Each structure stands twice: as structure tokens, then as C-alpha cells.
Amino acid sequence: MGRIRQWWGQPDNFHWLSEYLGARQLLRFTRFMMGTIVAALGAAPLLMLWSPSGPHSPIGRAVAVLVAVCCAAMAAMWFTRWPTHQQSATFAVMSNGCIAASCLMEVNPETALLGSMAFAALAGYVAFFHSVRYLTLTLCTAAGTALFAAWEIAAAGDVAMAAAKLLVVTVGVLAVPFSGQVLVHLLSADALNANTDPLTGLRNRRGFHRGARELIAASTGDPPPCFTVVMVDLDGFKKVNDTQGHAIGDRILIAVGESLRRASPAGSVVARVGGEEFLVAETTPASEAQVTAERLRRAVAANPWGVTASLGVASVTLLSIDGDTTRRMVGHLVDSADAAMYEAKRAGGNRIRHSGAAVFRT
Structure with missing residues (x-):
């Protein structure tokens, strides 16, 4: 129980990791990588508008356009500047909503379940830069989205398919953030010992x-x-x-x-x-x-x-x-x-x- 409390109480990593990346001239690379990922995720719901399996209802099409606009705005932020802590946290919350909306508007539940794999990239980012609370929000949103899609597949009569795909998605979504947390722990030990004050997150x-x-x-x-x-x-x-x-x-x-x-x-x-x-x-x-x-x-x-x-x-x-x-x-x-x-x-x-x-x- 003590280990769980210790894990839950881990501090936010945003400031010291931003300093760590800046000291190694990696902020620009990270910005463009994040911007490219977000832009690609935003393009997916737009492309689905031209697919026979894509959303056909007015609400579904409106959601697809809204998700694409939100992703474009977030990608523009990454391409132009390194975000503040508040902007980064807002990005994490908005991305949860955009991915969930994109999956739930799918007509085909198998496609929706596959789409929930996008939570893996977001969970990886949150595990690196933010607290366990934000990671928990991301994983719970991913679990709810995947379970809803799997339930629809099972309701259609293919329980084995639903269980198999849900298992694959679960492993994929969980593996990235927990591997990221291990890496962040190792990086934090290096950063705190080398260049960062552990109390304030400023340089030492x-x-x-x-x-x-x-x-x-x-x-x-x-x-x-x-x-x-x-x-x-x-x-x-x-x-x-x-x-x-x-x-x-x-x-x-x-x-x-x-x-x-x-x-x-x-x-x-x-x-x-x-x-x-x-x-x-x-x-x-x-x-x-x-x-x-x-x-x-x-x-x-x-x-x-x-x-x-x-x-x-x-x-x-x-x-x-x-x-x-x-x-x-x-x-x-x-x-x-x-x-x-x-x-x-x-x-x-x-x-x-x-x-x-x-x-x-x-």
C-alpha cells in the first residue's frame, strides 16, 4: 500500500524534463515530433468522412470536423513554441476527448477498437511529462472507449474476437506509459543529480x-x-x-x-x-x-x-x-x-x- 501511495504521489515531471531536453538541444525535435503526431491524428477523422465506413449522420460528421479542428490548433501550438505547463496539461485533457470522440463515432466497432490504440501515444506523453493523476485519466478514458467498442463486438455475437482485440489493445496502451515511467525515473535521477534542484525543479x-x-x-x-x-x-x-x-x-x-x-x-x-x-x-x-x-x-x-x-x-x-x-x-x-x-x-x-x-x- 505504501508503494502505491508513493507512486500516486510522484510529482509532475514537466518542468525538469523540459529543462533536461532544453539542455540537450532536443526541444525543437520534440516539438516537431509532437506536432506531426497530432496533425496525423487530426487528419484521420477527416479522411473517414470520405469512407463508406465513416460517419454519415450530421452529428458524427460534425464531431469529425470538430476533432480535426482541435487537433490542427494543438499541432500549430507544437510547431510554433514549447508549451507552458498549463498548455501541456490542457493538451493532454483535450487529446483524451478527441481520441475518445473519434473512436466512438465509428460505425464499425472493430475500427473503433483499433482506433483506441492512439491512446498509447498520448499515455506515453503524459507518463513522461505529467503526474500519475493525468496518466490515470488517460488510461481510464482509454479503457472506457475500448470496453465500449468491445462490448458492441461481443453483442454482435463474436465474443472471442472482442476479447482477443481488447487484450491486444490493453497490452499496447499499457506498455507504452509504464515503460515511459521507468525511463522517466532513470532520467530524473540523472537530471536531479546533475543539473536540477529536486525541490523547485529549477537548475542547480x-x-x-x-x-x-x-x-x-x-x-x-x-x-x-x-x-x-x-x-x-x-x-x-x-x-x-x-x-x-x-x-x-x-x-x-x-x-x-x-x-x-x-x-x-x-x-x-x-x-x-x-x-x-x-x-x-x-x-x-x-x-x-x-x-x-x-x-x-x-x-x-x-x-x-x-x-x-x-x-x-x-x-x-x-x-x-x-x-x-x-x-x-x-x-x-x-x-x-x-x-x-x-x-x-x-x-x-x-x-x-x-x-x-x-x-x-x-
């Missing part, structure tokens, strides 16, 4: 330095962009743990991490590098570098627990630099931002201090 210190170097390598522009590092340290956090307990403290850390993530533009590097210390790295035009810390300070201060943060900022204008210089530069900026953060803390907290700007070149 090692992941920050790696992501910062990749961000610098991808930064170009004329005039050269400004690379900014912000050290964020929560004010009086030890007192929060002592008075409210570590469980509340963990909830605050998770909420602050999510606030920093949301307040940072796409492509930024956000990390938890200590107990209550966070690092954020961004590339911006030099004229906008000074507003970065204030945006982050307000994001932290907006939390419902009344926790504030002291922030230290260090920035540099990026010119032509090599890999070794980049490594040293990131380390220097982190140290400078850390020193500036302590100045803000000594000044009373909930403040920002800047270490000044510099220029690094080869």
Missing part, C-alpha cells in the same frame, strides 16, 4: 553555470547585448523555518522559484543554488539591464507569505569571448552579484544593489 548551481555559458554562446547583436546575473537571497528565511516549520519553508521556496521563472523572459536561466539563494541570468540590451532586478524583486515580494528578498546585480557587455573566458566571466559575475546582494541585505533587505558593469573580450 551546476545547471546554472552550464545554462549561462550556453546563453552567452547564443547571444549576438549589434550593439552587443548585456549579460546580467542577479543573486536573490530571501530575507529572514531562517526565522520562517524556525517559526512556521520546514514544510511551509519548502512551499515558499517552490513558490518563489515559480515566481522567478514566470518573471523571467524565455531563454533566461533560473536556478536555486543554496538553501534560500537563487540565481537568474538574462541577456538584454544594455539600456534594459537595470530593470531586470526590480522586476524580480517585485515578483518575490508578491508572494502571499510576505517574504522579501535582497538582490545583487552584476552585468557585462558581451564582446567576442572564447569558452575559457566565458567560464571565468560567469564565475566573476556570480561572485560580484553575491557581494552586491550582501550589501543589500546589510542595508535592511528588500533592496537591490548593483556591482557595476564591465566589458569582457578575448
